[in-house]
Every structure is written in structure tokens, then in C-alpha cells.
Amino acid sequence: MTDDLKDAESIEAADQKYVMRPWTHPKGEPVIVAKAKGCTVTDVHGKQYLDLTAGYFVNNAGHCHPRIAEAASKQMHEVLQVSGKHGTVATIKLAKKLVELTPKSVDKVFFSTGGSEANEFALKAARQYTKKSDIAYLENGYHGLTLGSLEVTASEKYRESAGKPMGGENYAIPTAYCYRCKFGPHKECNVQCLDGVDKMFDARPNTAAIIAEVVQAVGGLAPPKKWWERLDEIRKARGILLIADEVQTGLGRTGKMFAVEHYGLEPEILTGGKGLSGGVGSLAATLASDAVAKAFFGGTTPTSGGNAVSSAAGYELIRILEDEKLVENAASVGTYFTEAAWALKDPWIGDVRFTGLLGGIELVKNTETREVLGKTEMGKVKDTLHDLGMLITVSGLHGNVLRLQPPLSFTNEMVDQFCAALRKALQTVRGS
Numbered sequence: 019m020t021d022d023l024k025d026a027e028s029i030e031a032a033d034q035k036y037v038m039r040p041w042t043h044p045k046g047e048p049v050i051v052a053k054a055k056g057c058t059v060t061d062v063h064g065k066q067y068l069d070l071t072a073g074y075f076v077n078n079a080g081h082c083h084p085r086i087a088e089a090a091s092k093q094m095h096e097v098l099q100v101s102g103k104h105g106t107v108a109t110i111k112l113a114k115k116l117v118e119l120t121p122k123s124v125d126k127v128f129f130s131t132g133g134s135e136a137n138e139f140a141l142k143a144a145r146q147y148t149k150k151s152d153i154a155y156l157e158n159g160y161h162g163l164t165l166g167s168l169e170v171t172a173s174e175k176y177r178e179s180a181g182k183p184m185g186g187e188n189y190a191i192p193t194a195y196c197y198r199c200k201f202g203p204h205k206e207c208n209v210q211c212l213d214g215v216d217k218m219f220d221a222r223p224n225t226a227a228i229i230a231e232v233v234q235a236v237g238g239l240a241p242p243k244k245w246w247e248r249l250d251e252i253r254k255a256r257g258i259l260l261i262a263d264e265v266q267t268g269l270g271r272t273g274k275m276f277a278v279e280h281y282g283l284e285p286e287i288l289t290g291g292k293g294l295s296g297g298v299g300s301l302a303a304t305l306a307s308d309a310v311a312k313a314f315f316g317g318t319t320p321t322s323g324g325n326a327v328s329s330a331a332g333y334e335l336i337r338i339l340e341d342e343k344l345v346e347n348a349a350s351v352g353t354y355f356t357e358a359a360w361a362l363k364d365p366w367i368g369d370v371r372f373t374g375l376l377g378g379i380e381l382v383k384n385t386e387t388r389e390v391l392g393k394t395e396m397g398k399v400k401d402t403l404h405d406l407g408m409l410i411t412v413s414g415l416h417g418n419v420l421r422l423q424p425p426l427s428f429t430n431e432m433v434d435q436f437c438a439a440l441r442k443a444l445q446t447v448r449g450s
């Protein structure tokens with residue numbers, strides 16, 4: 019710390035003065051983190067939070083895992099960065115591990131630095147291979163903020179940030195938001211939401227690929243198995259590629275190493291990022307089948323694609339997930355979380371959706387009508403949780419979902435701690 023950044027106040031003042039944060043600020047944010055360990059972060063004031071964001075869904079084995087720190091520092095004495103034009107043992111080891119852990123439909127890895135970038139390369143590769151230009155994306159889908167990835171991201175709020183019209187080649191197809199099903203309520207789901215999709219593809223014969231989060235992170239939307247089976251069958255019959263965006267769902271988040279495993283999907287392209295660097299620097303990957311990889315011409319390499327230190331840390335992260343059985347832990351703690359949240363029997367809890375530790379609690383004014391809880395109340399719930407030492411984000415199509423994605427080392431006791439805070443927050447806001 020330099021002399022003029024000697025206390026919490028001067029650090030926060032310098033943050034305001036020098037750091038650009040072009041988005042709206044909920045009360046209490048940003049939290050300037052001084053130290054982080056496991057599932058806990060401590061801010062510059064010394065206040066501790068249980069981190070239900072895992073450092074924005076990155077630190078899957080918990081903050082500052084000693085094995086990751088050791089693997090990264092060991093690598094730092096060997097080689098740091100040589101670019102994708104050459105290679106390092108660390109990067110090749112990670113590529114091999116990723117191919118071994120993902121479906122047999124993908125064979126090779128292209129490294130870049132962030133999830134948006136990995137998706138950009140996925141879109142390019144799909145277009146080059148199929149020689150078609152159009153991309154279908156799911157309503158409610160999120161694939162990043164760079165211009166290409168933004169064009170296949172559904173949210174208007176984000177799309178407007180481009181400052182230009184979005185490309186007309188890309189179009190949205192229905193997603194499965196079962197809690198707010200347009201065709202419900204019904205006793206049995208017949209996947210009616212996909213009834214019109216064949217017609218949409220008929221009108222777009224130039225469709226190269228569907229890009230989709232297998233489980234949508236915004237609000238934790240996991241489609242029923244038959245929804246994915248039907249969409250997969252339709253797209254395969256038409257030779258449309260599947261790009262599975264596992265930037266957020268990958269590396270154990272959903273209680274499987276990759277979310278495609280829940281549905282038996284075999285995408286031709288799969289992207290990953292976030293935790294892939296073990297939280298050290300930034301690393302992302304575009305995996306592709308041999309055929310797609312062969313047709314892919316990248317031009318040149320992204321400068322920092324496949325940093326050796328990030329690769330060594332990411333490889334170690336995967337080994338920790340395996341050794342400490344954190345993927346299995348995510349599955350069981352996710353189930354416990356679901357039960358504990360429902361057990362609160364709170365009149366504002368409309369839906370609880372956990373796939374492993376990719377979780378969302380949807381808050382409503384009325385559980386019968388499912389009217390969404392208003393922005394003001396949502397803000398107050400988040401602020402109260404924040405005051406009670408719970409670091410979370412708010413998400414969802416209507417901004418009424420508490421997004422709960424802690425490190426995969428989260429425990430049942432921590433769930434109890436969070437649920438006690440949630441009970442208090444909901445009661446306090448309702449009473450205010």
C-alpha cells in the first residue's frame with residue numbers, strides 16, 4: 019500500500035477517483051476486498067462476508083486455495099507467457115485434461131483470455147466450418163459483452179451498450195423458463211415452448227449454430243431433460259452446430275464437471291472460462307471437434323491466450339475439484355440449499371432453483387399470482403443481506419432473483435448461516 023492509501027477511507031476515495039465502473043451501484047458496492055480465504059472475503063474495513071459469488075463465479079475451490087497458490091508460484095519460476103504461437107507444458111497439460119473431461123464430441127482446445135472472447139472464437143469457428151452466417155441464441159441467454167458475443171446475448175439492457183444496431187444474422191429462440199411458462203399451468207410438460215422452433219429454422223436456412231448456456235446462469239434456469247432432447251434432435255437433423263457455453267456452468271458448478279453431462283449433450287463446440295484460470299490471471303478456452311478445428315482459421319493468436327501461470331493454476335484447480343470431491347459436494351450442498359430455502363416458508367419465496375451450486379431464489383409479492391417483487395424491495399433485501407455479511411448478486415429476467423453461486427467448498431453450515439440471514443432480511447424488509 020502506498021502512503022496515501024493508508025486506510026479504508028483513502029482507498030475507497032482513490033477507487034472512486036481512478037477506477038471506472040460503468041454500471042449502477044447497489045448500496046455498499048463496490049466491496050474493496052483486502053483478503054479472501056475459502057468462502058469468506060474481508061473488506062478494507064475488516065468486515066467479513068460469506069461470498070456467495072465466488073469472486074464472480076471464478077474461485078470454484080474457494081479463495082486462495084494453497085495448492086493453487088503453490089502451483090502458480092512454481093510455474094512463475096519456470097515460464098510465464100509465450101503466446102499461442104508456441105506452447106508450454108502447463109498449457110498442453112490443461113488442454114489434454116479438458117479434452118479428457120468433456121464429451122467425446124470435442125477434441126481440441128483453443129486458448130484465449132476471457133469468456134466473451136472464447137465465444138467470439140466459437141462463433142467464428144462455427145461460421146467457417148458451416149459456411150453459414152446466422153446464429154440462434156436463447157431468450158434470456160448471456161454470452162459476454164464484446165461486440166460479437168453481445169450480438170448473441172439476449173438482454174436489451176446489455177445490447178444497447180453497443181451503441182450500434184445489433185447484427186441481423188442473429189436471432190433468439192425460446193428458452194425454458196418453467197416457473198413462468200407461457201403455456202402453463204399444466205399437469206405434464208410437452209415442451210410446447212419449442213413448437214415454433216422448426217418454423218424459425220425454416221425461415222433461417224443460413225443458420226450455422228445455436229449458442230446456449232446449458233443451464234442459464236441468469237436466474238438458474240435448468241430446462242427439463244426433454245426440452246434439451248427435443249432441441250438437440252431438431253438441430254442435429256438440420257446440421258446446425260451446438261455451441262455449449264460452459265463459461266459459468268463448467269468446472270463443477272452444476273454438480274457435474276460440465277453441465278452438458280446432465281443432458282447427455284454432445285456439442286461440436288464448447289467454451290469455458292471464469293474458473294479455468296484457477297483465479298490467477300484470466301484464461302478461457304474454445305473446444306471444438308476435430309472437423310470444426312480443421313476448418314478453423316484464426317488469423318493469428320490472441321497475445322495472452324494460454325498463459326502458462328493461469329494454465330498451471332487452472333490445472334491444479336481441476337485436480338482439487340477431483341481430490342476434494344468438490345463436484346459431488348456442489349451437488350449435495352445444492353440439494354441441501356434447496357430444502358433449507360423452502361423450509362423458510364417465506365411468503366416472498368416463489369421459486370428455488372439449484373443445479374448443484376448454480377442457484378437462484380426467485381422472490382415474488384404473491385406466490386399465487388407470481389407477481390415479481392419490486393425493484394425497491396429487491397434492493398432492500400440485497401442491502402440487508404449485505405449488512406448481515408452476505409455477498410450476493412441480484413439477477414434474473416425481471417431482476418428478482420437472488421443469485422447464489424458460492425465456491426464449491428461451501429458447507430451445509432454455511433447454507434444455514436445464509437438462510438438465517440435471508441429469513442431476517444425478508445422479515446425486516448416486509449416490516450419496513
Ligand SMILES: Cc1ncc(COP(=O)(O)O)c(C=O)c1O
Pocket residue numbers: 132133134135137160161162163231235263264265266267291292
Ligand atoms: C455464460 C457466460 N458466457 C460468457 C461470459 C463472459 O465471460 P467474460 O466476462 O469472461 O468475458 C459470462 C460471464 O459472466 C458468462 O456467464
